[in-house]
Amino acid sequence: MNKIKINLPEKPYSFYLGENIFDKLDKFINKNYPAHSVFIVVDKTVYKLYKLRVDSFLKSIKNKSNKFILTASEENKSFESLKKIHSSLIKNNFGRDTLLAAIGGGIIGDLAGFAAATFMRGIPFAQVPTTLLAMVDSSVGGKTGINFSNTKNVIGAFYQPGFIYADTAFLKTLPKKEFICGVGEIVKYAFLTNKYFFNFLTRNFEKAINGDTNVLNRLIRNSVAYKGSVVAEDEKESGLRKVLNLGHTFAHALEVEQDHKIKHGEAVIFGLACALYTSKEIGILTADRFKRYFNLIREFQDLITINSFDKRKIYNIMLRDKKNLQGKVKFVLLSGIGDILLNVEVDKKVLYSSLEAGERYFQKSK
Numbered sequence: 001m002n003k004i005k006i007n008l009p010e011k012p013y014s015f016y017l018g019e020n021i022f023d024k025l026d027k028f029i030n031k032n033y034p035a036h037s038v039f040i041v042v043d044k045t046v047y048k049l050y051k052l053r054v055d056s057f058l059k060s061i062k063n064k065s066n067k068f069i070l071t072a073s074e075e076n077k078s079f080e081s082l083k084k085i086h087s088s089l090i091k092n093n094f095g096r097d098t099l100l101a102a103i104g105g106g107i108i109g110d111l112a113g114f115a116a117a118t119f120m121r122g123i124p125f126a127q128v129p130t131t132l133l134a135m136v137d138s139s140v141g142g143k144t145g146i147n148f149s150n151t152k153n154v155i156g157a158f159y160q161p162g163f164i165y166a167d168t169a170f171l172k173t174l175p176k177k178e179f180i181c182g183v184g185e186i187v188k189y190a191f192l193t194n195k196y197f198f199n200f201l202t203r204n205f206e207k208a209i210n211g212d213t214n215v216l217n218r219l220i221r222n223s224v225a226y227k228g229s230v231v232a233e234d235e236k237e238s239g240l241r242k243v244l245n246l247g248h249t250f251a252h253a254l255e256v257e258q259d260h261k262i263k264h265g266e267a268v269i270f271g272l273a274c275a276l277y278t279s280k281e282i283g284i285l286t287a288d289r290f291k292r293y294f295n296l297i298r299e300f301q302d303l304i305t306i307n308s309f310d311k312r313k314i315y316n317i318m319l320r321d322k323k324n325l326q327g328k329v330k331f332v333l334l335s336g337i338g339d340i341l342l343n344v345e346v347d348k349k350v351l352y353s354s355l356e357a358g359e360r361y362f363q364k365s366k
């Protein structure tokens, strides 16, 4: 089992990674949370697929345990679900001495994390990510929240887990589409970090998409170590942490415009394509680098399709995005691998042409 330390100054915690480690989670909790009850929020699909393992885990918890099963959908990342989780905790007499664990992808993790943050002013929380995207990204860093008023993640809290337990055996049942989404976020990390990561991913793209355990192991470790170091330096996103939003201003707006019918990871791939175009158009990324970096995006051309969208609507959604202050859309862009620029204001015309380029590019794959 690998252990990656997320060194937050006030609350350091560990990310455990390995195959079949879920079977050891009961012992880990009984040892580290001896006085705690355990309440899990589990993805309905995951529960169906791993019912025996999940039930046996709950049974082996020394103290009281219970489960709340929920379908993972953006519609369910809502106040209504939050209310149901809190009601279930109260109805079943769970108190402050409860460890709330999320077992599922990013939707379950974000929602359950917010439920833990807000129940009795905050109870211990653990992430058990079961999608590649959640393993490389959403389980780390403490961003929790729900969607509201057609805006993604607009209500939430920074609330760190006590630990993260990532069992790569869960990935054996992950649909191909979800692998593509996870690798999309990994591409973001390849652009953010260094040429070794970038070259490794470029060489092993096929293996990553097809779930090769060794390749995924390294990609997860590298992504988590990088994200952990950024979050440790800037937990509340006042500066450096904004780098993690590379491609995400485009992605979030597209997700809303498409009524969440597009997966977050697919939107991120589109967003990264647009961010590369924008960086080239405003002259911070050379044509040569653009070409080289875009080769990694090209790998997705036959794997995802983006339906046509209303650019004006996308622009207005971007203006409304919580990260954009004073009515100006600001972007995270790049001039090289690991060379990231924050808060770049982009001309509306350039923005529209980048969106058109991204749209054209991924429509071709139909």
Ligand SMILES: NC(=O)c1ccc[n+]([C@@H]2O[C@H](COP(=O)([O-])OP(=O)(O)OC[C@H]3O[C@@H](n4cnc5c(N)ncnc54)[C@H](O)[C@@H]3O)[C@@H](O)[C@H]2O)c1
Residues within 6 Å of the ligand: 043, 044, 045, 046, 049, 072, 073, 074, 077, 104, 105, 106, 107, 108, 110, 130, 131, 132, 133, 134, 137, 138, 139, 140, 141, 142, 143, 144, 152, 153, 170, 171, 172, 173, 174, 175, 178, 181, 264, 265
């Ligand atoms: N908090 C953060 O920092 C952060 C970062 C990135 C994304 N997010 C959020 O994460 C969400 C996306 O997360 P996601 O891509 O994990 O999506 P998800 O939670 O919807 O899971 C994707 C699909 O995979 C299924 N699934 C999960 N585990 C499975 C398994 N082991 N086998 C088979 N099927 C499985 C789910 O039922 C679902 O249908 C979005 O809401 C996004 O906003 C949060």
